[in-house]
Amino acid sequence: MLSATTIIQKIPLFGGMFSVDRSTGLEEINSWPALMILTSFIWLAVAGLLGVAMPLVQLLGINTNLFYMSLTAHGAALAFPFVFQLMIGVGLHRLGSCVGKPITGPIPALIYIFMNLGAALLTVAILMGLNISLVTMFPLPVVGVMTGQWSMNALIIGFSGIALVLITMIVLYPVQVIRMSFFEERREDLLLSERSLKDPGMLGMVLSALVLLVAGIPLLIVASAILGALYGIIPMAAIGWATKPVVFQFVFFIFAHNLMEAMALMVISAVYATLPLYLADGTRKLYSDKLANLALWILLLTSVTSFLHHFITLFPNMPAYMAYHGNIMSFGTGVGAALSIFTILATVWKHGLRMAPGLAAILVGFVLYILDGASAVVTSNVAWAYQLHGTMWQSGHTMTVLVSMSLMWMGVLYHHYPVITGREIDEKLGNLFVKFCSVGVIGAALVMLAGGSAGMPRRFADWGQGGWMGYGNLILIFGLIIGIAYIIYAMSLIKSRNLPAATNY
Amino acid sequence: MLDFLYLNGWGAFVMVLLMAVPFAVVFTYVIHKKTVVDQGPAATLPDKISQIEIGWIALVLVVFVGVNLYSISYMPTARTANALASGQDIQQVDLTARSWSYEISNRTVKAGTPVRFSGKSADTMHGFAIYHPDGDVLFTMMLMPGLEGSTSIIHTFDEPGIYTIRCLEYCGLAHHAMRDQLTVVQNDG
Numbered sequence A: 001m002l003s004a005t006t007i008i009q010k011i012p013l014f015g016g017m018f019s020v021d022r023s024t025g026l027e028e029i030n031s032w033p034a035l036m037i038l039t040s041f042i043w044l045a046v047a048g049l050l051g052v053a054m055p056l057v058q059l060l061g062i063n064t065n066l067f068y069m070s071l072t073a074h075g076a077a078l079a080f081p082f083v084f085q086l087m088i089g090v091g092l093h094r095l096g097s098c099v100g101k102p103i104t105g106p107i108p109a110l111i112y113i114f115m116n117l118g119a120a121l122l123t124v125a126i127l128m129g130l131n132i133s134l135v136t137m138f139p140l141p142v143v144g145v146m147t148g149q150w151s152m153n154a155l156i157i158g159f160s161g162i163a164l165v166l167i168t169m170i171v172l173y174p175v176q177v178i179r180m181s182f183f184e185e186r187r188e189d190l191l192l193s194e195r196s197l198k199d200p201g202m203l204g205m206v207l208s209a210l211v212l213l214v215a216g217i218p219l220l221i222v223a224s225a226i227l228g229a230l231y232g233i234i235p236m237a238a239i240g241w242a243t244k245p246v247v248f249q250f251v252f253f254i255f256a257h258n259l260m261e262a263m264a265l266m267v268i269s270a271v272y273a274t275l276p277l278y279l280a281d282g283t284r285k286l287y288s289d290k291l292a293n294l295a296l297w298i299l300l301l302t303s304v305t306s307f308l309h310h311f312i313t314l315f316p317n318m319p320a321y322m323a324y325h326g327n328i329m330s331f332g333t334g335v336g337a338a339l340s341i342f343t344i345l346a347t348v349w350k351h352g353l354r355m356a357p358g359l360a361a362i363l364v365g366f367v368l369y370i371l372d373g374a375s376a377v378v379t380s381n382v383a384w385a386y387q388l389h390g391t392m393w394q395s396g397h398t399m400t401v402l403v404s405m406s407l408m409w410m411g412v413l414y415h416h417y418p419v420i421t422g423r424e425i426d427e428k429l430g431n432l433f434v435k436f437c438s439v440g441v442i443g444a445a446l447v448m449l450a451g452g453s454a455g456m457p458r459r460f461a462d463w464g465q466g467g468w469m470g471y472g473n474l475i476l477i478f479g480l481i482i483g484i485a486y487i488i489y490a491m492s493l494i495k496s497r498n499l500p501a502a503t504n505y
Numbered sequence B: 001m002l003d004f005l006y007l008n009g010w011g012a013f014v015m016v017l018l019m020a021v022p023f024a025v026v027f028t029y030v031i032h033k034k035t036v037v038d039q040g041p042a043a044t045l046p047d048k049i050s051q052i053e054i055g056w057i058a059l060v061l062v063v064f065v066g067v068n069l070y071s072i073s074y075m076p077t078a079r080t081a082n083a084l085a086s087g088q089d090i091q092q093v094d095l096t097a098r099s100w101s102y103e104i105s106n107r108t109v110k111a112g113t114p115v116r117f118s119g120k121s122a123d124t125m126h127g128f129a130i131y132h133p134d135g136d137v138l139f140t141m142m143l144m145p146g147l148e149g150s151t152s153i154i155h156t157f158d159e160p161g162i163y164t165i166r167c168l169e170y171c172g173l174a175h176h177a178m179r180d181q182l183t184v185v186q187n188d189g
């Protein structure tokens, strides 16, 4: 029995939702993904509570430090150990069953340990006062120590945690995907739904691993240099190049932006793979594989340099032509999205569709993802960026992109769930989850964008200052609806029933 | 209309709705039609679908190019270049941000004459955003420490009044208190 299976059995409440069905002979593709998915939902619960804490702290007028603490912990928990870990879990499960390779050995174990230990260390550091927001705002972590906002120990613990998380995302996960895609022997007994790497449902997975590896290496080098100096292994004087804010900021956003795009590539690929399985006429074919793949390639090529839109307002330190380039490339990703939209709608139109809760979650997630894309390209336009950069608009964008992607993954998980556990989710609750989630996310997204339009700053502990508390209250209400949706999702797994006989994967 | 669209945060909000609402309507219609109304394969000819495909991509390209072309004259970067090229007198405001205040060379400027804001940061990342008295963000600048040159924008104020300055880059525990004021007076010259 795999150690991951044993761990799952020992986790209260969540363990029951994901207990691996050991009778199927598929434990080698089920175990680690199940443990990762399970743990990602524990982090979601943490992130959700912190998310509700933010507006609550402002509403009740509690200490502003507590707001910045919730803000940092919420963002960190949501982005990495929740969304990214959920993506790794479902993604690897998909990969394993499509190419017939086990998810065993040291790398999956290291992915699990590094991601969760890293996130836990970062959380400890945040509780110790290291309140640096999701994007670290370098050199704020160091300046904060010098100005007495938090301790050197908090910084070292926090950066150690971030390093572990980065190693997971930039090295371990891509290496595992590349290993499974190109190396190792195929095992027919693990092959559930064969796909070639040219399949739109598989291509995005491989592309995203390469993007993470390539776009992440510069950040990994800079972060290792800084961490080496903090540990006292490398003299501070030797790493001057790495501590230049402009160097750190650029390598950070080359990675962070492409991380989001890599996640988009993966999830759109998963949508391409899952949608055909629900076509009413049983054809299991996309409208056009070529068009679907073209969308992925356009997304890849345009996204690489669109990170420049993060620095538009740095002009003329970043020259105008680079800002325009970021502007144009960002809209270029929109062209890729337009092709995806067409592929999905043309596929559905041509073949008809059998609705199921998992598919509904995927489709609603996709709609939210496109709505969010509209807000993203608008704020990437140089004219609008000058009014929206640093406002709640961008928090709205970040929240929506993360939640919409996770919603698509949660839909895909509904589809994988019977394979992992041998049980079927409760359909009624599944549908209810999709309804609550749609209302909550659309509401929260619109309110946050509107707040940004009204000049409400992001990462800001005093919404009353400019009369923005109304937006804050609405964010709290829609946040609670999203929270209820997630509880319903958990219920749909807890109330799952044993599968009849043969599974139709 | 274009002024509202490009010079106001709510213009951006309207732009998002203009893109998102038609999409959401069409998407919902297609899904509803093919799951509830008629699950069967469509009788639409492949040629017709190809035509729609080309039309859709053309529409997206036209909208994207149009939105960005029209935006050029509203970009603060382009307006800065125009102000420099016009040879007008320019009022200079130098500023340095540090946690959590601004050192500003001149807190009173005249309406109608271009003002060049040149800013630096002395410690960590800060922002410098100017809010119109009615609450709209006119523009924001990113001030990054350790750079040789200043972040800089030329802006011409239309109306006199008390304008609020805020930092829009998270800079630590008193970030929200990093605030200042700029007075714009009538140009009587």
Ligand SMILES: [Cu+2]
Residues within 6 Å of the ligand: B097, B099, B100, B125, B126, B127, B167, B168, B169, B170, B171, B175, B178
């Ligand atoms: Cu500041």
